[in-house]
Amino acid sequence: MTALLDIEHVSKRFGGLRAVNDVSFSVKEGEVLFIVGPNGAGKTTLFNLITGFLPPDQGVIRFAGKSLAGSAPHIAARLGIGRTFQIVKPLRNLTVLENVMLGAFLRTRSTTEAAAQARKVLAFLQMEAVSDLPAHGLPLATLKRLEIARSLATRPKLILLDEVVAGLPTAEAMALAELLLRLPEWGVSAVAGVEHVMQVVMRVAQRVVVLDRGTLIAEGIPADVVRRPEVIEAYLGAKYKQVTG
Amino acid sequence: MTRKRALIAAACFVLCLLVPLVVDQDYQLNVLFRITLFAGLGLAWNLVGGYAGQLSLGHAAFFGIGAYGLVLFNEKLGLPIWLAFVLGVVAAVGAALLIGRVAFRLRGPYFALSTIAFAEVLRISAKNLTSITGGDVGVQAPALFDTHPSQWFYVSAVLLTALAFTVTALIVRSRFGYWLQAIREDEDTAMACGIDAASTKLRVLAISAALTAIGGGLYASQFFFIVPDQVVGLEISNEIAIIAMLGGAGTLTGPLVGAVLLETATELFKSWFQEAHLLIYGVLIVLVVLFLPEGIVGTVARVWRRRKAGS
């Protein structure tokens, strides 16, 4: 399998803070990769770098072989990189359907076609019931699904999910995880999630990359990585031991 | 908008066009001209301020360019009057692209402030370029219509408003309209969906500027004698924005309602209590911001939607 996304020696500083420090890894087509690390590890910054919201200070980011070279966010989206935001950003004065249509409009000019596509995506995410409700005032779990739906409607090749189950109760989180496993049905060939809810990671991830304060400290299949002492010590702690023990 | 609503709108506009058959006093036609013109201007602003959510307080720049375009191209350069009119509109679009390129990179209040800055630069420059504008003394604007001017100006205003209305209605149902609203709600999200926010904002500003400039040209010719403070002033910018806000920014009929209300109120107060009409403006704005932030049409629509959902 060829690499869909290549991160090569990428760094980003904010003043004195090294948010991302010489990070390198790849995401292959068809795989599900998760980036793990505590808050402040640089995960969201990395996503902002990949999707063009921030330019890297050093390093190269390649998508399908082509360098992104600090392209604007809308270019990254058009190339096929979809993204959800950690703090949900629904378009509050539009309905759920209209929110998702916005994503569909990347692939079609027609309003009816976009609506049809949007309904398909909403059906997949089991959200038909709320299609015509305004986006504000909905529960968090629904809004998280809306983030995914909107991004999915843009038919991305790669979808970057930023803390997509954070703040959700376990049952909701696991239900969402099951849906994530079915993303390949939509022609989404790779999923790079950023997660610190370990149940979801163990269930969904094929490979895991661990960040600590901006630096990549471990990489491999979840079962291996979680056993490594440096990783356990720094990140997983008591909560994980409770889950697997 | 459904076919039925489109037909109703078309019928209303046709009725408006027929008004001069009934009303023939110049004074009344001029009042109707003003009301209709500002309805069109409000609709034009609404595209940028209401749908795209970019609060421009410098639209007088485009209005003034349309006005002085007539003077410059026809009066001073001798071009045929309708060509001068078109050139004025083209100039306004050019200005919009220039202004937008700088202003749209700014967020929040800085955008609004920069639009004011641009309009003020234009106004003071107009005051100083006395050879073209006559400075504070003023200049005569050429006549667009030789016979029955009051009637024709009114009809032109109706046509402008119909044009602005149609353009808005078409945009709202289209992909472009969704892009605008996405940019209003959350520009980052819009970009993550592949929307080129910068280019979209420029495009809508260009459309808005063109419509506003048409209004400026009509106004100048109708008023006959114009000074910079009048056609490029903050008052015009504020009036347009307030009309759209009062009626309901981001709604299709809002600016129409706003214009009718505000301009009618102004006319009434001018005859009763001339000095106070700006004071009324101020009170109106404060009341709308505090109690009716979605404007009249917006609030009515929201209440109606809630009733429907409840039943």
Add this chain to the structure above:
Amino acid sequence: MEVKLWQAVQAILNGILTGALYSLIGMGMALIFGVMRIVNFAHGAFMMLGMYATWMLFERLHVNPYFGFLAAAAMLFVLGYATYQGLLRRIADRSDFMQILLTLGISLILTNGVQLIFGADYHQINFGLLDINVRLNSHVSLNLPWLLAFGITLVLGVGMFLVVMKSRLGRALRAIAQNRYAASLMGIDVMRIQALSFGMGLAAVGVAGGLLLPVFYLYPGAGDQFTLKAFVIVVLGGMGSIGGAAIAGVVLGIIENLTSLYWGNEWALVVDFIVFLLVLSLRPSGLFGSQRV
């Protein structure tokens, strides 16, 4: 040749004197906009109120404006506090859009209300002191009223700076500016502090108005140009920086006076706006600011 140099010197000195008043107006706006993030389009209108108040004290009670300005400041402090508590706090969470419109509305009400009560006529005050000029040499002289204004502004400006930087109120205010939520969690009464700050910002403007009265014309629209200039000063000085606004005010005064000297009075305001647009485009954080636009 030498005369031209002295003309420039005179312009620069005048600019410093004018700039001091600008600094005061700018510091008031820096407090309100830079620190509290309230877009106050009524800034100039409030200053105009201060001018009218000082004028009334002079006309009716023969109070010298160089004492009367204190009353104007006190009045505007109270008015500012009341305006915040009564009107502005209701839209504290709403968009900048709404704040602009609200303060615009307030500005219209104040300006036209004053016009209804006092008429649109221009007024000017006069007493002996105003005609005195201090001669520095044969080419340069300084107008005494401006010098007095400069001195008073300097004292008050330093005072304001100290209050914001050193006092408990100032610390609370800066905490709110950095993170309103966190500040409220630490027991700071956010609404009350913001109301006090708004009052303070307007008091500064009231002082400026009172000091401006002897050397300017009084009419309902007198304050309008200062609103926009205040924004220019805050942007030039840097967001959130009171000291920056103080320096920017003087810089703007000098730029304006030099522009008047070489290109004529009419272009001064245009140059202000060009400076504004240049700063926003090229160096959005201003001369001393730390926040990004």
